[in-house]
Amino acid sequence: MQKHTQNLGNNPWRVTESSFRPEHYSLNATLFALGNGYIGLRGTFEEGLEGAADQHGCYLNGVYFSEPITYGESAYGYAKNNQRIASTALPHQLSIKLNGELMDMKRGKVLGHHRELQLDNGLLSRDLRWQTEGGQTLKIESRRLVSLTDRHLIVTEYRVTPENFSGRLEISSYLDATPAQAEASDDPRVGSGINPDDLKPLECQADEHGLLVSQRLRSSGFTLVSAATDRFHGKQPLSTQPERLGSYSAAHHHQLDAKAGETITLTKYALCYSWLHENEEVSTQKIQSHLLASCQKGFGHYAQQQRQAMDRFWQDSDIEIEGDPELQQGLRFNLFHLFQSLGRTPGTNIAAKGLTGHGYDGHYFWDSEIYIFPFFLYTQPELARNLIQFRYSLLDAARDRARELAISKGALFPWRTIGGEECSAYYPAGTAQFHINADVAYSIKQYHLATGDNQLILDVGAEVVWETARLWLQIGHYNPHRDNRFCINEVTGPDEYTALVNNNYFTNAMAQAHLRYASELYHWLQCDHPGRFEELVQNLNLSEAEVNEWREAAERMFLPYDDESGIHLQDDSFLDKPRWDFANTPKDKYPLLLHYHPLTIYRHQVCKQADTVLALFLLSENFSLEEKRRDYDFYEPITTHDSTLSACMHSILANELGYADKARHYFSQVARMDLDNHHNNTQHGVHTACMGGTWLCMVQGFAGMRIHKGQLHFAPTRPEGITHYRFKVRIQGRQLSVSVAPNGTRYQLLSGPPLTLISGDQELRLEQPNTDYTATTLREDNAS
């Protein structure tokens, strides 16, 4: 697919599409998606677009099909089934017919078209003027919201004004769950197709009260129910004809006597429900009552609630920057989509593409823990809790998976999944990424440090950390050929341009941290919470001897390092490979994965994304600045950033090293990754990890926030062209405002007890709430 650039304006609260370009339709269906953590509705037109039916999507978080994975050559222990995020009946579909001509933006004449994703209001608005072949002109204004206060609800307000004619107009309102065929692709990042045989139609009703369509996903057992009804405000239809269109689709056909200049206002209320178990079932009657109650409240009510919910969000989570409205727009857009995509209910997480497209089949990855979790942790820790609960809910499946891999105790989290089953069909860049266990434990430790919430650790955290820690002693060993250091062979690190290596630095270092934390938790529980301790160690059959083995393995962990160059080596054999011939690789051969066989890529020194560099950030305390500089200087030039997970880490490290130009350059990529479609695949969904990386770049990159040995640090710098920036963080029961300006950084304690922090080399004691404490030094970096 060719890359198109478009002008999305520079309104810091709005993303605007100011003309209709069919070639942007699929990309903008992603960008203009709305969601509430449960439902994600792609930003397709109410009436669709000719030839682009496959762009529709209304995803339900945590709800999936299951389909057997087909292997040309199978082997023992391979992932058996793929779980693919389910799309339910479209809740916003409407069509207009006049004189038998169906309105479609590809026919007739588009006289004007304007869409706005309203980041402040949580709405998508659309205003257009369209002319039929016969010259009749319509004005259409729609406002759409996926309710942040009622997770089942989608409301669409649709206003139609005949400009230059009067006569008969038909508006049809659909509830259509007919499965669309996904495109076939060799690109592993694109999701797989739908098997219509998996859908079992249950109910399909159309009557004067409304529409209702329900199906069962045979393979996974989920039931999906959607209901919808319309209300006209002011002018009423002459008649309304309900129609059942096969097993998956129903409609209301409204006949209207349109008058030139007179606006017809229709509001469509739709509900999506889903459940897996009988005891979660919701009766049709209850759904219909819910629908009726929603109609009675009206669009204005929900729009106001939506605004309030967004206000609350921005109040805690916004990052304001001055001096670069496009960056500001990108930054807000990214945080907005994170908020829209995050699962709030048990058993849901945040998918790599959020709820905006079917890319990666809607799977959850380690992206959640390492790239996205910190944003929620430091702004809305109550939402971060759900991610930890999510992993806990998967623990039994992870235990089963470990057994399949001959790991006799403990748990191994799946590399990609929705419901807990490993779905990676290419194990060298899937199951072999054992580091996921350490990533999950890392996020639990961060949660513990940042919130001081012992209860969650006692309830679920310790069990997850311990069970996942058990992996390492079973796949690693003390290697007599490496001075009896603890080595972990045959793994893949974060960088997927190298696979199945021995002693991946990132994996070993994260495993070391994991084992240490597991051991610390053991002793903390033993001392401070002996009751829970006894209960847990008995349930898990965990002995002090085993914990001693953990500590021993951590102490003797092999961390590959080249004495000569002073570089931490990505793996044992990284230096044995020749450097990729970047000079003779044309631009159109990137991303490499789409143009070279894995064997060609794996044979070379070339990184898809930060790997050792990521360790420099996550385990920042383990490295001196000089070590970081040597590693960064070595790895950065051989990294293609073919993964959207890469640029943010490079921006953060560049910041730390004083490479201001690079920090700014990578941040620009990150902040507008999807808006500018840098990776040319945003049509399949946004890149939520990169969006999380945006926050990391600002708060942990430019502002340099770290917790070192329990002490909060900042080391603020300002990216070129940005005069001021401000954000808030929550930490250990406090909320703190940070405002960086040319003359220094102002800190305010917005709530909670007094706090000491270090800003650059100054120590500040924040005693009084809502009082400015200013650190005058601002690090001045040289361009690299």
Added chain:
Amino acid sequence: MQKHTQNLGNNPWRVTESSFRPEHYSLNATLFALGNGYIGLRGTFEEGLEGAADQHGCYLNGVYFSEPITYGESAYGYAKNNQRIASTALPHQLSIKLNGELMDMKRGKVLGHHRELQLDNGLLSRDLRWQTEGGQTLKIESRRLVSLTDRHLIVTEYRVTPENFSGRLEISSYLDATPAQAEASDDPRVGSGINPDDLKPLECQADEHGLLVSQRLRSSGFTLVSAATDRFHGKQPLSTQPERLGSYSAAHHHQLDAKAGETITLTKYALCYSWLHENEEVSTQKIQSHLLASCQKGFGHYAQQQRQAMDRFWQDSDIEIEGDPELQQGLRFNLFHLFQSLGRTPGTNIAAKGLTGHGYDGHYFWDSEIYIFPFFLYTQPELARNLIQFRYSLLDAARDRARELAISKGALFPWRTIGGEECSAYYPAGTAQFHINADVAYSIKQYHLATGDNQLILDVGAEVVWETARLWLQIGHYNPHRDNRFCINEVTGPDEYTALVNNNYFTNAMAQAHLRYASELYHWLQCDHPGRFEELVQNLNLSEAEVNEWREAAERMFLPYDDESGIHLQDDSFLDKPRWDFANTPKDKYPLLLHYHPLTIYRHQVCKQADTVLALFLLSENFSLEEKRRDYDFYEPITTHDSTLSACMHSILANELGYADKARHYFSQVARMDLDNHHNNTQHGVHTACMGGTWLCMVQGFAGMRIHKGQLHFAPTRPEGITHYRFKVRIQGRQLSVSVAPNGTRYQLLSGPPLTLISGDQELRLEQPNTDYTATTLREDNAS
């Protein structure tokens, strides 16, 4: 599937099944298969067996379906299509009906059953007595041959005698090409299923002259035509009714007035034809004339021709052993199947399962060159030529494949294929086995050494060796971290329990030999055949500079070696892995590949098959005996022999090292691998590589035949329990007979000019033909 052992007799010329056991049906369908290098007919009953229709198979060498390979996650450069050997209409199918009761060995009562695979006659015979539910007894005798002198022809003589009744009998004769469904399996060694949609029916005729069925394979374009007709000898049928049964099947129904004690003799003649291109097309008329001519010659004629063809084969190729009839039986059985499986026509080779089953989808592997080629080379070099021609015919496809892998010049042979396209759906144990290029070059060099046939080298050999040699400079590099030695990373060696490693010893050593031979050939052609030289180097754009690069890379080839232990290392990191826990692996967990995830296996020191040990044999001259001993002693205990390619190499090396017990033990496995179904999967086809290994064990193992620096050597030993053994070899225009006895070894020059050979430490000059020259020393080995 549970393993069953059965008694197959110990007749050294016959494999006998002396009772009917349904649980052996699928296994024996493989063992009793007949073939002629073009057609392979599984040893199923003429009337089939209830519930076992999928056991039928009539394979055509080199003829295949093509089907897209489905990947859960695809990537650039993956093999796109699988080629699967085609099964054509069954040429031997007959049924008997009496009083409406269809004869089936699973119904009624089997009063006796005896089958013999006649290795001397090239026939399968079957004698049985069967009783209906009503007590009517039939005697049936069939003789079947797949003609070695007319490659399209299959003849079945079928004699039926009612023993205790007279009355109406119906014998139906079928020609049935209806596609059978193959079993689904997670075992990668089992072939994949058939897609009936790929078959396009062309003709299906049944008339008084005979039956004719033809189809096109849509995906690959092959046309398959089968024709059949019956002749009664003596008693004639009352009537014969032709019937067309759908698009793929036709029949003749013969009504007979049977008389107790009177034998009905029916001979069924069937022809199989196939072609890919229009210009190879054979007209229906010509096929029908061919069929008529065959009928006129009669079964006796073909049986006699068959016997003569087998006589010629055994005359040159037999290995006689005295003292162990079961080993003798196994040995002859193996050589017989090799002879039956080897393609004689352009574009055909010998499949891993021969023409006896659909295992591995009928693919050709490196097995041909390394395990099977020597047998033909030293007994019937004219058949070995075809294997080299086969690779030459694939050269253009191999060039295309190299480009897909970013190898800008030269060729890369597919790991598994029929028609030339890479069919490996798991590249870590497929495409990554780059050593196939060196294996092909190795076989060409062996051919050149053994035959002195310069012409084939000039015509095709040099081009193949050079084009394949080009690979190494493109995937290898001079590694500054290894003293600037030439290293080859990210490959898989023969041992598939380790994958994607750096500097696999076998690969590097074979590449070294390949590059040296390529360079030698260059200078030989330059000096001795300047005309052909000029033509070739121009066509291939090959310069002296490039050849110098080859020699340089060979000289500086990195060959991993551990100074401390004196072991050649299977790869760079082999010593870094912990040893597999053999002590705690129950027997039923073998083969490991069916019980452990590849990650579990790859992480450990464990070999599926000979890898470095194979190099010790193929590149024997490169190693001292002490080096071989150290390597063997290290690798043998960690080798599971889960591949049937392993035991023969261990027998040969054990022989060389004087480990007589081990040599004998492994040889016993090898010689009766399929007869005793040691790997419990012979039902999917015989193991042709292991069969070739049988010959290697005897001639290059026990008799110790080598050509070192152009000099022929023997070092005979006798396996325990074998008093004498005798075989013949052809070498550089001579035929030599070798006879090993307790008191020494007798050599006879059967044809060709005088020859000097070294037997043990004695030099013998064979001047006179047909005269005994005796070496009195026989190596006496100690048991290991």
